[in-house]
Every structure is written in structure tokens, then in C-alpha cells.
Amino acid sequence: MDHLLESPWLVTSATVATLATLYIATASGDAKKAGTRSLYELPGPPRQFLLGSAAHFPKDSWYEVFSKWREEYGDVIFVPIATMRTVIIHSLSDAEELLNKRANVWSGRPNNRMVADHMGLSWSLLLTSPGKSFNEQRSIFRKVLGAQAIIQYDPLVSVEARNLVESLRDSVGNPSQTIQAIDAPLTIKMTYGSKIYEEHGKELADVNMEALEFITWCFSQVWIVNILPISRLLPSWFPGLKYPAFAKKGRELVSAIRNRGFDLVKTEIERGSVDLSIVSKHIHESEFDPDVLQNATAMMYLGGVDTISTALSSFFCHMLMFPDVQKQIQAEVDSEVTSGELPTSKQAVAMKYLGVAWKESLRLAPPFPTSVPHVNTSDDVFKGYYIPKGTLLITNVIQRAQELSRIESVAFGFGRRLCPGRHLADRVGLTLAACALATYDIVPLEGEDIPTRIEFTKTQTRRPLDVKCRFVSRG
Ligand code: HEM
Numbered sequence: 001m002d003h004l005l006e007s008p009w010l011v012t013s014a015t016v017a018t019l020a021t022l023y024i025a026t027a028s029g030d031a032k033k034a035g036t037r038s039l040y041e042l043p044g045p046p047r048q049f050l051l052g053s054a055a056h057f058p059k060d061s062w063y064e065v066f067s068k069w070r071e072e073y074g075d076v077i078f079v080p081i082a083t084m085r086t087v088i089i090h091s092l093s094d095a096e097e098l099l100n101k102r103a104n105v106w107s108g109r110p111n112n113r114m115v116a117d118h119m120g121l122s123w124s125l126l127l128t129s130p131g132k133s134f135n136e137q138r139s140i141f142r143k144v145l146g147a148q149a150i151i152q153y154d155p156l157v158s159v160e161a162r163n164l165v166e167s168l169r170d171s172v173g174n175p176s177q178t179i180q181a182i183d184a185p186l187t188i189k190m191t192y193g194s195k196i197y198e199e200h201g202k203e204l205a206d207v208n209m210e211a212l213e214f215i216t217w218c219f220s221q222v223w224i225v226n227i228l229p230i231s232r233l234l235p236s237w238f239p240g241l242k243y244p245a246f247a248k249k250g251r252e253l254v255s256a257i258r259n260r261g262f263d264l265v266k267t268e269i270e271r272g273s274v275d276l277s278i279v280s281k282h283i284h285e286s287e288f289d290p291d292v293l294q295n296a297t298a299m300m301y302l303g304g305v306d307t308i309s310t311a312l313s314s315f316f317c318h319m320l321m322f323p324d325v326q327k328q329i330q331a332e333v334d335s336e337v338t339s340g341e342l343p344t345s346k347q348a349v350a351m352k353y354l355g356v357a358w359k360e361s362l363r364l365a366p367p368f369p370t371s372v373p374h375v376n377t378s379d380d381v382f383k384g385y386y387i388p389k390g391t392l393l394i395t396n397v398i399q400r401a402q403e404l405s406r407i408e409s410v411a412f413g414f415g416r417r418l419c420p421g422r423h424l425a426d427r428v429g430l431t432l433a434a435c436a437l438a439t440y441d442i443v444p445l446e447g448e449d450i451p452t453r454i455e456f457t458k459t460q461t462r463r464p465l466d467v468k469c470r471f472v473s474r475g
Pocket residue numbers: 125126127299300301303304305307308311366367368371372373374411412413414415416417418419420421422424425426
């Protein structure tokens with residue numbers, strides 16, 4: 001029961017009757033459809049009457065726990081949590097079958113009532129199931145972050161590349177904080193403008209980081225309002241009820257994410273002193289509904305934080321671990337770029353060896369190894385099992401991806417939900433990687449051996465932990 005955030009007795013005593021009715025209805029309703037098997041026949045961690053596997057569902061380290069489960073239970077695992085059904089798959093071909101080939105069925109998102117309704121994040125693309133708002137927001141992403149569109153941000157990327165190179169100069173020890181600092185300026189300048197960043201950058205970056213950590217943490221918890229929606233009727237002072245206090249904090253952060261940057265740009269426009277940004281460029285375009293633009297840009301601001309820097313940190317770790325690869329990339333950089341200059345984005349994305357190494361690093365250490373859960377928006381049958389509409393699907397394919405011989409990056413997800421920031425992430429990541437390797441050798445601390453493995457944080461965004469290296473200027 002340790003895995004449920006709310007007080008155990010609240011779930012087990014005050015709600016037993018409701019749960020029992022729902023559980024029996026769900027389990028028996030799922031049990032059989034002609035010629036199919038029930039999900040409850042799939043292997044998975046131990047289940048208890050009413051609560052299912054809630055007691056075993058991990059609060060963190062999803063990748064590690066699910067990978068252990070795979071060894072014990074196989075590639076397809078069923079984890080019911082009270083009335084919430086979760087299927088975890090580990091094979092890339094199963095993921096491609098469901099999320100790519102059957103994208104019309106498997107592109108929904110879970111109705112996470114805690115995060116969407118109680119914290120007020122229902123507007124975000126991340127939680128929106130396919131429909132009008134989903135299409136409108138994804139269309140904005142395509143227009144402003146599509147493969148060609150992102151070239152317009154190259155000058156911004158060059159500035160951040162120079163800043164990164166400067167701040168890594170003679171760096172000894174753990175470079176994570178220096179690398180993490182690249183996301184906020186880039187995302188905020190691109191979305192809301194350089195002037196807003198200069199005047200409010202620190203405040204916007206701090207709120208964003210806090211919101212991101214809080215929201216991802218809330219996603220990974222088992223909340224009573226998610227498994228027992230009727231509990232929302234309990235007064236917030238009800239003994240043992242914890243979600244209302246967390247929801248209140250979440251609402252404040254979510255509101256800041258959606259409104260603060262956007263409102264600042266509107267004020268600048270009214271004053272006539274605004275500079276170029278995605279918001280200022282598109283706010284008066286009839287093609288875009290301002291509300292949808294506000295939602296999409298808030299998601300860029302939120303989605304851009306902690307992603308590129310995490311991928312880059314892992315890339316630098318891989319360079320430390322594989323000095324021969326590092327040398328080959330440096331040879332490629334040296335052959336393409338005039339000595340003493342930093343590579344441009346255009347040069348970086350054209351470097352073949354660097355491109356392969358970047359992809360490989362993302363494949364071995366994706367920032368979100370268990371991606372974001374998808375949900376089926378209509379009933380489905382998979383491998384003979386009947387999967388009722390509304391079942392959560394978690395992919396944990398990186399273990400198996402390592403077994404594949406071809407370079408296959410699943411780091412950006414699948415099907416219709418494929419990360420809309422992927423072109424930007426690749427272009428920025430490659431530019432920063434090329435600039436860093438043009439300037440420095442990444443080597444172990446003096447007297448230390450080359451590490452043979454990377455330790456990671458237990459969080460949903462899996463970052464390298466405790467990396468120790470030196471960035472030594474190349475002669
Ligand atoms: C290396 C960097 C990045 C990685 C590895 C990454 C990975 C992912 C993954 C795995 C998903 C879930 C896909 C799925 O559900 O199948 C996702 C969704 C998303 N990403 Fe990224 N991402 C990165 C950078 C970015 C950036 C820079 C932005 C924005 C500027 C962004 C915005 C989003 C958004 C808005 C979604 C939600 C899409 C939806 O639900 O339809 N990401 N990303």
C-alpha cells in the first residue's frame with residue numbers, strides 16, 4: 001500500500017463498497033468477448049482483490065522496475081490498479097503494431113483526472129486525445145517547429161552554442177547543471193522573445209522547472225481521484241485525503257505556465273516594444289485561434305525544458321565512455337569547419353558520423369525510456385486478448401531496442417503522438433554537440449578510469465547522475 005499516496009485506510013475502508021462494485025463490473029465485463037481472452041489472464045505483478053496491483057506499482061524508476069517485471073513475466077504484462085487497466089509492452093514490433101499501424105485506435109491519452117481536471121492541465125497537447133484541439137495544436141507545432149521551419153531559429157541556437165562552449169571552458173566535475181541551463185534560454189527566447197527572456201528569464205525558467213518536476217511527479221503517482229473519481233466529492237479537510245493540497249499547488253504552477261509568458265508578450269505588443277517570437281509573430285494571424293496558440297506555445301515552453309539538455313548530457317557521457325567515437329566525430333568536425341570557428345547548425349546536421357552517434361546515444365539512453373502512456377479510444381484485440389477502450393499502454397522498449405542491430409530511435413515516441421519537438425531537439429542537440437567537440441576533449445577526471453556505464457536518476461525524465469569528467473581545450 002506504500003505505493004498509494006493517499007492514506008491506505010481511506011482507500012480500503014471508506015471506498016470499499018464503491019470499488020467492489022466497479023471492480024467486479026470492470027473485471028467481469030472485460031472477462032470474455034467471443035473467442036478472446038481477458039487481460040486478467042496476462043501475467044503481471046501480484047494482484048489483490050479490489051486494488052489490483054496498486055501495492056506494487058512503482059513511484060519512480062519505472063524503467064528499472066518494468067524491465068525486472070519483463071524478466072519475470074514476459075513481454076506483455078497486465079497491471080490493473082483498481083479499475084484502471086494498464087498494459088506494459090517491451091517489444092518494439094508490438095509497439096509499432098499498436099501505436100503506428102493501429103494509430104487510429106491507440107493515440108488517446110489517459111484521462112488523468114488529478115493532472116487534467118484538478119490541476120487544470122487539460123488544455124495541454126500532452127493530455128489531449130485526438131480531436132479538434134489536438135489537430136489544431138499539432139498543426140501549430142508543424143508550422144513553427146517543422147523540419148524546415150526550425151531553420152529560422154539557427155541564430156538563436158548559435159548564441160546558445162557559444163554560451164555553452166564558454167561555460168564548459170575548463171569544466172572539471174559534473175557538468176550537468178551547466179548543460180541543463182541551455183534549455184530555458186533557448187525555449188523562452190524562441191517562444192516569447194529575447195527581450196522577455198532578458199527581463200523575466202530567471203522567473204520564467206524557475207517556474208517552468210518547478211512545474212515540470214511537479215507535473216511529471218504527479219503523473220507517476222497513484223491518486224485516489226484517478227482510481228475512484230467519486231472521491232472528488234469528499235471535502236478537502238477529509239482525514240487522510242492528500243490530493244487537494246497537491247492539486248492546489250499544481251493549479252498555481254499550471255496557470256503560471258500557460259499565462260505568464262503569453263501575457264508578458266501581449267503587454268509588450270500593447271506598448272509597441274515587442275521583438276520577434278513565435279507568439280508575437282502568430283498572435284494576430286487569423287489562421288490561429290489565440291487560445292490554441294497560447295496552449296501550444298505553453299507546451300513548447302514546458303516541453304522544451306529538460307529534454308534537449310538531458311539528451312546532450314547522455315551524449316557527452318557516451319563520448320567519455322567511447323573515446324574512439326569522440327575522436328572520429330572530432331575528425332569529421334575538423335574536416336568540415338574552418339579551424340578556430342564553431343560549427344553552424346547547417347554544418348552540424350550534415351555531419352554523418354555525428355548524426356549516427358547522436359541517434360545511437362538517444363537509442364541507448366532516451367530521456368523518457370517509458371515514453372508517455374497512450375490509451376485506446378475504441379476496443380481492440382491484441383494477441384488474442386480483448387482490450388477494452390480506455391486501457392493504458394506503456395511502452396518500455398529500450399531493453400529490446402538494444403538487441404536490434406539497426407539504428408532505431410524510439411526516443412521520440414510513436415505514431416500520431418510522435419514528439420512534435422523532435423526536429424528542433426535534433427538540430428539543437430547536434431549543433432551543441434558539434435560545437436563542444438570542436439572545442440574540447442571530454443576526458444575522465446585526472447587519475448580516474450573511463451567509466452563503463454552511466455548511472456541515471458530515478459525520475460521520469462531519466463538524466464545521467466553524478467557524471468564526472470573534464471572538458472579540456474583542444475590544442
Ligand atoms: C531530445 C529531446 C526530446 C525527447 C527525447 C522527446 C521525447 C518525447 C516523447 C517520448 C514524447 C511522447 C510521444 C508519445 O506519446 O508517443 C514526447 C511528446 C511531446 N514532446 Fe517531446 N521530446 C524532446 C524534445 C521536445 C521539445 C524540444 C519540445 C518542444 C519544444 C517537445 C514537445 C513535446 C510535446 C508538446 C509532446 C506531446 C505530443 C502529444 O502528446 O501529441 N519535445 N516527446
